[in-house]
Amino acid sequence: MLLTELKATQLAELFSALSDASRVRIISLLIQGEMSVSALAEGLKMSESAVSHQLRGLRQMHIVRARKDGRQVFYSLEDEHVQKLYSMGLDHVEHG
Amino acid sequence: MLLTELKATQLAELFSALSDASRVRIISLLIQGEMSVSALAEGLKMSESAVSHQLRGLRQMHIVRARKDGRQVFYSLEDEHVQKLYSMGLDHVEHG
DNA sequence: ATAATATATGAACGCTTGCTCATATATTCA
DNA sequence: TGAATATATGAGCAAGCGTTCATATATTAT
Numbered sequence: 582m583l584l585t586e587l588k589a590t591q592l593a594e595l596f597s598a599l600s601d602a603s604r605v606r607i608i609s610l611l612i613q614g615e616m617s618v619s620a621l622a623e624g625l626k627m628s629e630s631a632v633s634h635q636l637r638g639l640r641q642m643h644i645v646r647a648r649k650d651g652r653q654v655f656y657s658l659e660d661e662h663v664q665k666l667y668s669m670g671l672d673h674v675e676h677g
Numbered sequence: 678m679l680l681t682e683l684k685a686t687q688l689a690e691l692f693s694a695l696s697d698a699s700r701v702r703i704i705s706l707l708i709q710g711e712m713s714v715s716a717l718a719e720g721l722k723m724s725e726s727a728v729s730h731q732l733r734g735l736r737q738m739h740i741v742r743a744r745k746d747g748r749q750v751f752y753s754l755e756d757e758h759v760q761k762l763y764s765m766g767l768d769h770v771e772h773g
Numbered sequence: 774a775t776a777a778t779a780t781a782t783g784a785a786c787g788c789t790t791g792c793t794c795a796t797a798t799a800t801t802c803a
Numbered sequence: 804t805g806a807a808t809a810t811a812t813g814a815g816c817a818a819g820c821g822t823t824c825a826t827a828t829a830t831t832a833t
Contacts, residue, residue, distance in 0.1 A: 583720075584705045589698040591770045592763070596701075599692035601821075602685040609680045618780060624679075631822060633781055652779045652830045662769045666762060667688070673758045674687045697791075714810060727792060729811055734791095748800045748809045 598644050615657035694740050708760055711753035
């Protein structure tokens, strides 16, 4: 069926969330559970600023959610959709 | 589990295939069956050159395959993986 | 209040991307 | 052979992206 330009754009935006290695790695960590910005930065060996910028984008796409606790902010996946896309993609990359 | 940088990059490349509205629309047409470059260009109201450039990228990612017949080249999806990602993404975009 | 810590934000910069335009290659037809 | 058609390709350009660096904001501790 023919896609409207709007839906094509929305689909492209959704997949854009996973179209960068840094974001993929952020999501791979968040799949295991919520994590603070600095924990993500340390785990990924990225600057906290770079991580924060990426998280902002993911937040705006409603892919992650932020929970503030004291001066830390813990991020987690907003729903299971992206995780499903992630596993399906990983499966494709690993086997076949 | 922690992703290697290599796999994160491969995953990002895979999702990049669907991270642009033009490519999403190309794939939405190819899901219905193989199509020539000019038919794609007409259906999508894109220049044949733009379509051809995108098809080259998709070919290099092994997402589409080319079959030459006379002076036309018919493109089709190389396997069902991308189609599965596409439907899952579309599902997410359409019903929440 | 002041300092220290955690995160967010804006500007700037280099890199990539997707297009157009011109041109090249391949195939068919007259 | 020469013209017409279908696709591919390369250069160039504008827009977008991901980072760094400097700075701002919010929270906690002294």
